[in-house]
Amino acid sequence: MAKHIILLTLVALSFALLAFAFEPSPLQDFCIADSTSSARVNGQPCKNPALVQASDFSFSGLHLPGNTSNPNGSRVTPVSVAQLPGSTLLESQWFVSTMHPWGINPPHTHPRATEILTVLEGSLQVGFVTSNPDNSLITKTLQKGDVFVFPVGLIHFQRNVGTGNAVAIAALSSQNPGVITIANAVFGSKPDVSSDILAKAFQVDKSVVDQLQTKF
Numbered sequence: 001m002a003k004h005i006i007l008l009t010l011v012a013l014s015f016a017l018l019a020f021a022f023e024p025s026p027l028q029d030f031c032i033a034d035s036t037s038s039a040r041v042n043g044q045p046c047k048n049p050a051l052v053q054a055s056d057f058s059f060s061g062l063h064l065p066g067n068t069s070n071p072n073g074s075r076v077t078p079v080s081v082a083q084l085p086g087s088t089l090l091e092s093q094w095f096v097s098t099m100h101p102w103g104i105n106p107p108h109t110h111p112r113a114t115e116i117l118t119v120l121e122g123s124l125q126v127g128f129v130t131s132n133p134d135n136s137l138i139t140k141t142l143q144k145g146d147v148f149v150f151p152v153g154l155i156h157f158q159r160n161v162g163t164g165n166a167v168a169i170a171a172l173s174s175q176n177p178g179v180i181t182i183a184n185a186v187f188g189s190k191p192d193v194s195s196d197i198l199a200k201a202f203q204v205d206k207s208v209v210d211q212l213q214t215k216f
């Protein structure tokens with residue numbers, strides 16, 4: 001009986017070790033994302049190392065001003081695996097945000113990454129909201145050279161409060177951080193979330209919800 005108990009314990013421990021085992025570092029020098037592959041993996045399949053070129057590790061264009069002619073008055077230029085294939089497995093992504101005066105990067109969240117933002121030009125009001133039940137607003141106005149961090153998963157925003165264009169660069173702690181823009185997700189889902197549900201959730205008349213849904 002004792003031997004059976006020991007054997008079962010060892011088996012259970014073996015399965016536990018397998019369940020918790022992981023490799024935190026890449027098992028190769030690099031992985032260049034292969035956008036032509038039809039393989040379905042958690043991330044991106046890798047290009048044949050023999051076909052790798054220096055251009056896989058570089059990207060040009062962040063110095064170009066973004067086109068802010070849109071309702072938000074802002075433009076985000078991403079540098080992700082799609083633009084920089086050599087960043088695959090590096091657990092990072094970058095973007096440059098350009099905003100004209102009073103332009104915004106609307107409330108949004110990155111479900112898989114923390115964001116660190118640095119102001120390159122102008123003045124930005126930034127902020128995030130803590131989770132339930134407190135829902136505290138943490139906000140600050142940043143100047144050129146200032147840095148701010150947005151914790152993973154929390155709703156956050158930026159707004160240009162200066163008289164000229166504002167430019168910021170941000171780094172995120174995932175090669176695929178994801179982004180959920182709150183207004184787009186709530187009022188622009190396909191198919192629509194029932195306006196009855198949203199009217200009750202936001203405590204407004206259904207006609208208000210119907211109007212908002214037409215904008216997204």
